[in-house]
Amino acid sequence: MTPTLADSTRGVSARVTQFTESVIREMTRLAAEYDAVNLAQGFPDFPAPDFIKEAAIQAIRDDINQYAVTWGDPLLRQALSAKYARWYGMEVTDANITVCCGSTEAMISTLIAVLNPGDETVIFEPFYENYGPDSILSGAVPRFVTVRQSADGWSFDRAELAAAFNLRTRAIIINTPNNPTGKVFTRAELEFIRDLCIQHDCLAITDEIYEHIIYDGRQHIPLATLDGMAERTITISGISKTFSVTGWRVGWALAPARLAGGIRKVHDFLTVGAPAPLQVAAAKAMDQGDEYCRQLSADYTARRQRVVPALQRAGFQCTAPEGAYYILTDVTPFLGMCGGEEFARWLVREVGVATVPGSSFYHDAALGAAQTRFCYSKTDPTLDAAMRKIAALSKR
Numbered sequence: 515m516t517p518t519l520a521d522s523t524r525g526v527s528a529r530v531t532q533f534t535e536s537v538i539r540e541m542t543r544l545a546a547e548y549d550a551v552n553l554a555q556g557f558p559d560f561p562a563p564d565f566i567k568e569a570a571i572q573a574i575r576d577d578i579n580q581y582a583v584t585w586g587d588p589l590l591r592q593a594l595s596a597k598y599a600r601w602y603g604m605e606v607t608d609a610n611i612t613v614c615c616g617s618t619e620a621m622i623s624t625l626i627a628v629l630n631p632g633d634e635t636v637i638f639e640p641f642y643e644n645y646g647p648d649s650i651l652s653g654a655v656p657r658f659v660t661v662r663q664s665a666d667g668w669s670f671d672r673a674e675l676a677a678a679f680n681l682r683t684r685a686i687i688i689n690t691p692n693n694p695t696g697k698v699f700t701r702a703e704l705e706f707i708r709d710l711c712i713q714h715d716c717l718a719i720t721d722e723i724y725e726h727i728i729y730d731g732r733q734h735i736p737l738a739t740l741d742g743m744a745e746r747t748i749t750i751s752g753i754s755k756t757f758s759v760t761g762w763r764v765g766w767a768l769a770p771a772r773l774a775g776g777i778r779k780v781h782d783f784l785t786v787g788a789p790a791p792l793q794v795a796a797a798k799a800m801d802q803g804d805e806y807c808r809q810l811s812a813d814y815t816a817r818r819q820r821v822v823p824a825l826q827r828a829g830f831q832c833t834a835p836e837g838a839y840y841i842l843t844d845v846t847p848f849l850g851m852c853g854g855e856e857f858a859r860w861l862v863r864e865v866g867v868a869t870v871p872g873s874s875f876y877h878d879a880a881l882g883a884a885q886t887r888f889c890y891s892k893t894d895p896t897l898d899a900a901m902r903k904i905a906a907l908s909k910r
């Protein structure tokens with residue numbers, strides 16, 4: 515008998531059937547199948563810096579093999595306190611920190627720890643695709659506010675954002691620098707968000723994983739540093755993007771102590787702890803890595819320059835990202851009769867470049883139907899190979 519849709523999900527909880535498998539991973543699979551250049555998934559294809567690799571090797575040689583303290587190795591917690599004081603003037607004490615298996619686990623542990631069934635979260639879209647499922651897994655109801663592109667970059671309508679808050683709103687999730695838009699929220703925007711959080715007595719949960727990839731002299735502003743926000747912000751970040759080690763799985767949540775206790779409990783029962791030797795390596799990298807972090811934005815500026823003008827010449831409509839390493843382009847000129855997902859599949863199959871269709875970044879796929887995202891955390895030869903294929907596209 516042919517299996518039916520009901521058969522294919524039998525036994526899966528109602529909660530989990532509310533979201534689908536990540537399209538990004540599907541595009542990575544297609545890239546391998548068609549031997550295409552993979553500008554879909556957000557991971558670097560170049561090596562991590564030697565100093566963090568040497569620190570990890572040393573930690574394993576030193577036999578740091580057993581469970582770390584569940585909320586983080588003391589060395590990493592000390593390094594985090596020092597780093598946030600040095601970079602942002604933030605006072606982060608031991609009681610605020612939970613080290614997790616990447617910022618992904620920090621986000622889901624935080625949401626489970628602070629949300630009750632029926633609570634609402636406010637999420638900007640296009641979004642990093644985990645936030646919707648994370649909210650649903652926590653029993654909460656996500657409300658979406660669209661960020662739109664103009665010639666000046668990406669911005670949101672303040673009245674629309676204010677209207678998304680109500681008596682059930684418990685938290686807003688902000689990702690700056692942003693995946694997929696490359697937007698860096700300005701101080702004025704963050705102050706507006708701060709005022710809404712205070713007015714509605716809400717938490718802010720900020721994903722700052724791209725904090726050190728920021729362009730044209732902009733400064734990263736952690737929302738927690740704004741007046742009145744330290745006691746209502748959970749700051750999430752990690753080493754994946756800064757040190758090009760997305761597979762190491764080390765991240766953290768910094769929260770007011772009253773909330774950190776809840777986050778630690780969830781984290782403990784989800785994963786017990788992040789990889790012990792890699793936490794020690796992360797601590798060393800953070801202690802030694804300020805100069806490296808400052809250079810990172812310059813390195814990514816050069817990669818951005820290899821890609822943005824080439825895409826624009828080929829007919830992809832986009833502005834230069836302000837931070838992170840993605841370009842969300844408008845592909846309307848290419849669409850003809852097909853939709854954005856079909857276009858992205860065609861691009862990987864026929865042109866040999868894997869991207870992510872914009873539909874995967876919106877709760878309503880139609881909103882992203884004319885967009886596709888390019889990731890440029892790649893070596894120069896990878897980017898040049900991709901842009902040669904893209905240039906050929908405009909000659910078709």
Ligand SMILES: Cc1ncc(COP(=O)(O)O)c(C=O)c1O
Binds near residue numbers: 692
């Ligand atoms: C906005 C954002 N947050 C979190 C992550 C995942 O971070 P981690 O590797 O620390 O789990 C990504 C990865 O692409 C991302 O783009």
